[in-house]
Amino acid sequence: MVVHSKNEALICKAFPSSLGPVAVRWFDDLGADSIDSFKELTQAFGSRFITCSRAPRPLNSLLFLSMREGETLKTYSDRYWEMFIEIDGDFDDMAIRIFKVGLPTEHDLRKSLTRKPVTSVCQLMDQIDKYKRVNEDQLQGKGKGKVIP
Template identity: 50%
Template sequence: MPDRFTRPPFNFYDKKTDPVEHVSHYIQIMSLHTHNDALMCKVFPSSLGPTALRWFNGLRKGSICSFSELIQEFSIRFVTCSRVPQPVDALLSIKMRAGETLRSYASRYWELYNEIDGNNERVAASTFRIGLPKNFGLRESLTKKPPEGMRQLMRRIEEYKRLKDDRLQSKGKAPMMNRTR
């Protein structure tokens, strides 16, 4: 180990997360030392949980010659734990539930949207609209003037929520979250 090297705190790989994400996190934390292949290999086991550490300890001595080989073997061994990106059409399954708030629907939608790979902003923005009830004011607005991307969709959702809150307040009905006791 180099002089003055302090092992950074790691999230332990627990076989429940994506191995690629774990490696990316490890490399990010070790970013000052990525040029030192031997150090990257020596420190890597300290980021592993019990199962992965048993795998590491079972590697034949001398079978790994570089950090990239170690990562390749790690990824192959734990490939079944890899996160599979959702297809963009998975967004079509998200519908606003009866009695659900726009906030809750949008939250579930963004969570699934973040699991999708690729640049599908127009399709994603359109599927959000389709998931809204037919008589919902925001759906009508998004149909008349479709958003060009996710940023614009998010802005329109916030504007709609603000407008709805303003209407409730002007009628003397404060929204649930702004009511005082």
């Protein structure tokens, strides 16, 4: 990107590839033509994520999260990751366990995570994404049955 540092349009288009799921959702929610320059984009990003003056949440904040009846995996995982990024400290192993316990016992993802536990938050996010894609495919009539990664 250093070679293209003068091309603001390209830099703005490449910017979301460096973001996590919550920041990508923020980026996707920006109104069309609401940002006029890369400088303005970085200022908006900083206002939302970097200069946030909220105090970090304690780990036990995650304990109160669970998948609600009728809630999609996408909605539950989005709520979970929003809370997770506000926690100060390195609690990945505990955060993985708490996410799993927050799923209903009959949920296929919970069963899969029990049979084959993940060892990092990145692996957990990958598993969640796989299950969301399978669920979306099944809802659209493309799924031919259950797929357990």
